Structure formats: structure tokens, C-alpha cells
Amino acid sequence: MLPRACFLLCMLLPVCAGTIAQTEDESRFTRYTRVDGLSGNTITSIVQDSIGYIWIGTDRGLDRFDGRFFQCYYPFAQEFPLPDNWISGISLRGREIIGSTPSGVFVFDFVTHRGRQLIVPCDSSIFYWTNNAWDALVDGTGHYVVSTFTGLYVFDTSGKLFRRYDFYRPSDVGRTEIWVGGPLYPLANGTILQYSDSGYCAYDPSTAQIDDAYELNHYAFRKAVTDGKGAPRVCLAGKSGQLFVINGDKNTLDLYDPRNGSVQSIPLPIPGSPGLGEAFFLNDSLLAIMGRVTGFYLLRYDASVHRLSLASPRLFEDKQCTRVFQDRDGRLWVGTKNGLYKENLSSPLFRVDDLSLQEPALKDFPIRTVSGDRTRLFVGLRNKGGVLVLDKASRKILRHIYPGPREDSCNNISFFYPYSRDTLWVGSQVGLFWLNLRDYRCGRVPLPPGLAWTHHENCLAILEDSRGIIWITFRKFNSLIHFDRSTREWGEVPLRENPLLRITFCISMAEDLQGNIWLAGDGLCRWNRTKGRVDTLIPYPPGMRLKNFMMIFDRDRDNHLWLLSPSNGIVRFNCTDGRMVLQKTDEDLGGGGSSPVIRGRIWMGGYSGIAAFDTRDNSIRTFTYADGLPMVPITTIRKGSWYDSREDRFYLGSLHQLISFIPDIPPTRQPPPVFLIDQITTSRGNYPADAGRIALPFAGNFAQLSFNAVHFSTPEEESFSYRVLPATDTSWHLLSSVRSVHFSNLSPGEYRIQVKLSAVDNRWPEQVKEVRLVVFPPFWARWWFVTLGILALAGGVYVFYRGRLRRIREKLVLDKKIAEYEMKALHAQMNPHFIFNALNSIREMILQDDNHNASRYLTRFARLIRLTLEHSRQTFITMRQNNEYLEGYLEMERLRFADFSYNIEVSGRINEDELRVAPMLIQPLVENAIWHGLKPKDGSGQLSIRFYLDNDQLVCEIEDNGIGIRESLRNKEHGQVPHRSMGIANIRQRIAVLNEKYKMNCQLHIQDRNDVDGRNGTLVTLVLPADEETPILHEHD
Structure with missing residues (x-):
């Protein structure tokens, strides 16, 4: 078994004493700690995703950095909980970040913000060791390979464990120290090597087999990765799948070829390489090698000739460095035990000289004014710092002069004025002094x-x-x-x-x-x-x-x-x-020194950098620390700066740093930040950031667009604004530090939400992102519901209308029937009246023994009775039928009254077969004319009946030459009327029924002819409607 202590010494940097003052190489870096939002100060790993975010693993969580803000992920975070606070390492594959922790592995999709955990199933007694992950990565087939304290484990794409190698079992807990795993090294042939306390293992994705004796079976490999004492050497995987080994015995970087077991040694241009630690390839040609305790080296690697050259001297030599990473812009990121360092890619526009590097005490004396001659610069200091004389070319301090005693206020310098070639006037807090530029003597101006x-x-x-x-x-x-x-x-x-x-x-x-x-x-x-x-x-x-x-x-x-x-x-x-x-x-124009008008521009110092104001178009261009300026304010206030017209160079002071530049704006513009919609949260849940169109219901709708910009040069120049279209106000609404917009209770419709990123000083072009938001109307406002509602309403109206129409028609029919019944009732009253009068006439003829006429009368009476019965079944009869009835009646009456004549005239405009009138309406008037007008008259009588059209009216005139209506009424009052008449009253009732029920304008006029033309007789005028739309005249039974 390889000595574990040696491996740990190579892999982990020990904790040592605190750091010393910032070195020169650190001055171009910006440091971030927990004070700036970093979750932890110990950096374990750094990667950059395809969007541009920098992801940092720390001892207290996972951070995402956009250049301005850190977003932290913790075990108890609501969005995605990590298995553990301590991030052992992170790697990147596509859209996924694979992270290792002491409690398992996590896989996080940085686009959808969703993740899952990979937990090795095991007995609870060994769970801590089995899931204490050293390293994790994705192989060529998309499977997750995990190295833990107990062995090697492979999960499929769904997160299910399907291969495992357990070096330790639950029975080993408490009996031996459980620690076998280590880093993973992917090779060009797809094989993944795992460092193990018992030797390297190998996993072949093509066969899904784990070889736990790979080191033992490959002698050349074992010889390459261990020294003569069997101690492990520091290894690193190349960007193209090579395996590099730092060989401290020979001070070389050995390239091992797994295909044939060959080793090629490349000399290391670093003295004392046995003191080296972990190494990282930053790109195909740049290599970072950590010092054993502090600092790191950058080496350039020429793969064509396999040669290494030192790219820089030892950097961060007083810092305990843990990781070095280079982003896509070539910027270095350095992880340490005490924070994260970001390299500021400076612009060649500004030259910044930190005078405190020559005299550390100058940090307490800000630069107040600057002047110079051909070869020297004169720097006036505040806080009783006196005057510095610098070599103009090298900025080396040549002399430090105090016009008076060290603690005297005369050492507070206000301005310089070149009085002559060898004399400089010096304005101080206590008056005016002179400075001899030859021997640097000084005194008060007399x-x-x-x-x-x-x-x-x-x-x-x-x-x-x-x-x-x-x-x-x-x-x-x-x-x-x-x-x-x-x-x-x-x-x-x-x-x-x-x-x-x-x-x-x-x-x-x-x-x-x-x-x-x-x-x-x-x-x-x-x-x-x-x-x-x-x-x-x-x-x-x-x-x-x-x-x-x-x-x-x-x-x-x-x-x-x-x-x-x-x-x-x-x-x-x-x-x-x-x-x-x-x-x-502008709120940032005050404070710093200013130049005269140089080529149409005035250069001035501000609180956050240097601004160039163009007097021709009033535009302002601002330069900040991202352009190479210090992150401190300009201290050469008012006229304290100096423009060297001979060399076309402008000088300002920024605390203890001297800034100089040629006052011309470079034509090149910075590349714009990466601008994106980061997340879309709605009442229906989260949508992917690239969702172009989002549909929401009306009830309880809300949407929050979180957007971001990834920019590591000048993030403070970012300005966000938004607007919603269509709208009457199309102007942009500026957002402060909030990087989200929220909308709720939106009215139905389609909205275009636009978010704009711009630079305060227009150092990059504007960018606009748009999301279309559709709020569906409520169901009662949708077309189908409105259509159904309209149809239902129309149906209801139609049903109501049809019902109403039916009831109206029924009422009309009922009214019509009632009218008909009333007409027939009145008609029926006329029939007995007519029969009564006719029978009286027949009786009178029989009593007078006029049997012949009585027989003729009775015959014609019978015919009239038949016609009367036929007409009584009809509401209306034609004019022809009416005139035939009148002819029959008049002929019958002439049998009784032989001394009268009659005539019936019908206008040629009248169609007797079409025009209809009510039956028994005219006959009673004719009867009255005979019985009450002609019969009482002495002599022969004349009866004229005329029908004609007057406009749209049918006029019936019944004229006789009898005694007249006035004399007839007088006879009636004296009881001299031999004939009982009910006809006129009946006719008036029938006319009233016609006018009321059928909306007819029927009129009856009875005039005494004596009132009209002075003759005897009566004129009866009956006016009936005769237009084609009158139902009474044209209704057919």
C-alpha cells in the first residue's frame, strides 16, 4: 500500500501563518471573500459554464459568479439542496455541473436550475465513507463515475447505480481506517483511472468493467506514477486525454502514453521542483503548477516539440493557493485558503506606478499634485508628506524633500508652479515656497x-x-x-x-x-x-x-x-x-483633478475612475479599474493634475499610485457582456430561460423574469431597464440593483416584455432580450364561451320571441275569432230583424189579398234567406256577392213599393271579385232609406247606390229623395214610424268592432240633403279601407 501521508501532502495544502502585504503581481487581481458574498473563503475548485458564469466550490457551499454578485447554493437551499456544504470538487459536462461532497455527488443543470443527487446505496454503518466523494466525472457514454473513500461507482444517465467496486465492507468499520479513493484521470482511449490507496484502478466504459489491479498489471504505468520508494507522484490529465506526471527525482514532467506504456520526459524550468504540489492545465498550452505550500508557477507547453518554458515567475508566493483557472477571455482566477482572486485584464491606455512599492510608508500620504520637467516628475503629497522627485522614465524615486520640519504644515503641498528652469514654486498649507531644482534647496518666497x-x-x-x-x-x-x-x-x-x-x-x-x-x-x-x-x-x-x-x-x-x-x-x-x-x-464628475481642453476633450478624475468629456458633443466616456485604473479615487483634486504638452501625457494621483496616459480615447470597444434571461417563474411553475412565449391563465396570474449579465471587466457599468409592449408609454424604465421584474394580475392579452442591458458610458452596444407573455382571458371571456353565450342568448331571445309571437298570434286569432263572433252575433241580430220586416210585408200583402205579389215576394224572400244563410257563415263577402244581395233585396222591396226606382253604380276601378266587405253592412242602410225615407214620401222615390274608390278608401254612397233624415227622426219622436228599425245602431256597433279589432278606419256619415244642396232626401256615406294591405278587404275564408 502506498504511503498515504505522501499523497495527502501532494494533494492538500497545509494551513500556515497569515499572509503578508500584497505583492506586485497581486495588484492586478481583485480579491473576493465572504464579505463580498462568497459562501466560503477556502476555494476548492473553479469552472466556467457555457453561458460564462464562474462556478466556485468552497468549504461552505457552491457559488455562481457573474462578475458582480455571488449566488450561493447550500444543503438547505430551496431551489436545489446540496448533499453537503463542503465541495470537494466540481467538473463540467455540457449543461451539467457534477460536484463531489462528503455526503454524495450532485448533478446540477445550470440552464433549468434543476438537479439531482447521486447516492451510493449501502449499509448505514458505512454510509459516511461510501458516499464521501473524492471526485466525479462523466465518461464517454454519459455515465457518472464516482470515486469515494470506499471504492469506485458508476451511475447510468438516470442516476441509477449499475457498477460498483467496494474495497471496504461494512464489516471493516471500526476495524481499519477506511480511505481508499482519490482523484479520477480520464485518458484519451476512454479509460478512467482512479487513484487508490491500494493502487490505481481503471474503469473501461466500453465494457463497463472495473479493473482493481490496473497498476499491478501495468508495470510501465506503475513505474511512471510512483517514485523509487513507491510514493505516489503528482499526476494531471491533459486537455487531450494525456497523463502527465511530475517527476521530482529528475525535475521533469513525464508524459505517459497508455497505448504503449512509453514515457517521455520534459524538463521542468522550475528550480527545486520536488517542492511542487498539484498541477492544472489551464488550456492546451498553459500549465499551472502549485507550490508545495504557497504560490504557483505558470508554464507554457509546446506540444509539437514537448517543451516547457516558464511563463512567469512564482506568483502569489505568500498565499496558500488551492486552484488556478483560466476563463474563456484568458483571465486568471486563483483560489486560495483566504478568498478568490480575479485577474483584471488591464488596458495599455493607462500606466499605473505604485510608489509605495518603493517606500511602503507612502501609503499614508496621498498624491495631491503633480508637475515635471524634461526628465523629472515632482509629486506633492498630503498629510505633511512633502515632495517626491521621480525619474520621469522609470518612476524611480530620486529624492524625498520636505520644505520644512517633518511635522510642519508646510509639507502639505497644494500646487506646483514652474517659475523658471531651475526654480519651482510650491504652494503649501502655510504659504508659498521655492524649490531649487539643481540642489533641491528650498525656502519661503520673499x-x-x-x-x-x-x-x-x-x-x-x-x-x-x-x-x-x-x-x-x-x-x-x-x-x-x-x-x-x-x-x-x-x-x-x-x-x-x-x-x-x-x-x-x-x-x-x-x-x-x-x-x-x-x-x-x-x-x-x-x-x-x-x-x-x-x-x-x-x-x-x-x-x-x-x-x-x-x-x-x-x-x-x-x-x-x-x-x-x-x-x-x-x-x-x-x-x-x-x-x-x-x-x-453627472453625479460622478466631482472630486478629481482635470486637464485643460486637449483636442476637444477635458479629462477629469472622479470617484470611480477617469472621465473624458467631449466639448463638441457633450458626451462622456468613463474609464474604471477594468481599464487598468486602481480601485481607489483620484486624489489630485482641482488643478493638482498635470498635462505634459511636450510628451502629450497626462498625470494624476490616486492615493499612493501615480497614473499617466496619452489623452486619446482608444477606438476599440470592449466586448459586450453575456446577457440572458436567467429564470422565468410564473403561476404555472418555472419555465426554461430560453422560452420565447409563455401562456398563463387569467386567474391569479403572475410572472417574474430574472435576468443577468455575465461580465468580469466592468460589471459596475451595467445598467438594466425594461418596458412592456404594446403600451402608450414605450419608454424604458430604469432598474436599480434589482435584476428581475415582476408582473401580476395582468389583463388578458399578449405582452412583449423587453429587458435591455446597456453601459453607463456606452462602452459596449445595447442588448435587448424579449419574452412574449400571453394571458388567456377567463373562460367567460373566451370566444367559445362568448359564442355559446351569444348562441344561448340568441336561442333564449328566439324562444322568447317565438313564444311571444305564438302568444300574440294566438291572441290575434282569439281576437279575430272574438271579432268574428261579435260580427256574426251582430249579423245574427240583423237576420231576425230582416226576417221580421219581411214577414210583416208578406202578412200585409196577404191581408190585402195580394196573393200574386205575396207569392213572388215569398220566392224572392226565400232566395234572400238562402243568401243570408250563406253569408252568415262568412266574415266577409265579395262586392259582387254584396251587390247581388242588394239587387235581390231591392227587387223584393219593389214588389211592395212600386212607386220608387233604384240604381247601383260600381266604379270601373273596383275589382268586384277581389274587394270584400262585411255582409249585411250596407243592406240595413238601404232598408232604412226605403222604409224611413222613401215610403213616407208622397210621390215616386229614387234610390241611388254608388261604389267608388277615393285614394285608398272604398266609398259607398246611398242617396234617396225621401223625406230626409231630420223629418224621419221627427216622425220617430212622435211615434209615427210604422217600421221598427234596429239596423243603424247595429251597423254602428259593427263598425266599432271593425275599427277596434282590425284597426280599420271605417266611417259612417248620414246627412240630410237639404243641408247639402237644398234638396229633399238623405245621403248616407260609408267609408271603408280599400288598400291591398288591409286584411279585412283581402282576407279569404
């Missing part, structure tokens, strides 16, 4: 007694105008002094004679094209060169926040002053007409 107050005031700003006058301001209310180079005279601008000099403290100055001096502080004022006094005071314009101060960047060729107001933004001021315009608002 001033007249009237300006002795400056020895106790902080210098703020300095400017030399076009006429050689140097203007200097101090931290004294509205103070301004000047020095004339030509006369070497000092002067002060008195406040008493310049009442408009009211800007509190002047922190910056500029000269316009007319030679006037503009001073900026709490407002802006102008010293007029012509007038020799301050003649203009410009406070903040309306609409701007009246607080804080203004600082002048520079004056451009158009006589514009470019100002910075930390509370408002960048302001452009026209020195000619006095107009002030707010050009750009």
Missing part, C-alpha cells in the same frame, strides 16, 4: 510685509497671464494677490475697492481672450484689465442648485469657460455675452 498674512494661509490656485503677471489665491475670504515678473513687484486686490469680489474662496482662475482674469469659487467674477478692478459678479443662474463651488477647467478658442459645478454638472460660460449653459449632469 513677500512684502503687507502680504505676511499669506504665511499662515493655505495656497489654493495660481495662474500666470499673457502679460507675465502671476495671480495667487489663498484660503482667506476673497483674497487675491499678484506678482509682476517684469517689475518684480507684489500687489493685492483690495476688497474695499472691489466689492464685487465676493466668491468666498477662489479655487481656480483663467484668462479670456480680452486679457481679463476670471475667478471661480462660490460664483464667478471678472477682474477687468482695462478698468483695473473686479467689475462683474455672476452668481448661479436660476434653476441651478445654489451650493458648493465652481471650478474652471479651461478657456477654449471660442472664449468659452468650461466650468465644473459638483452640484450641477459641467457648465459652459460665454465670456463675451455672459451666457451660462448647463451642458452635462
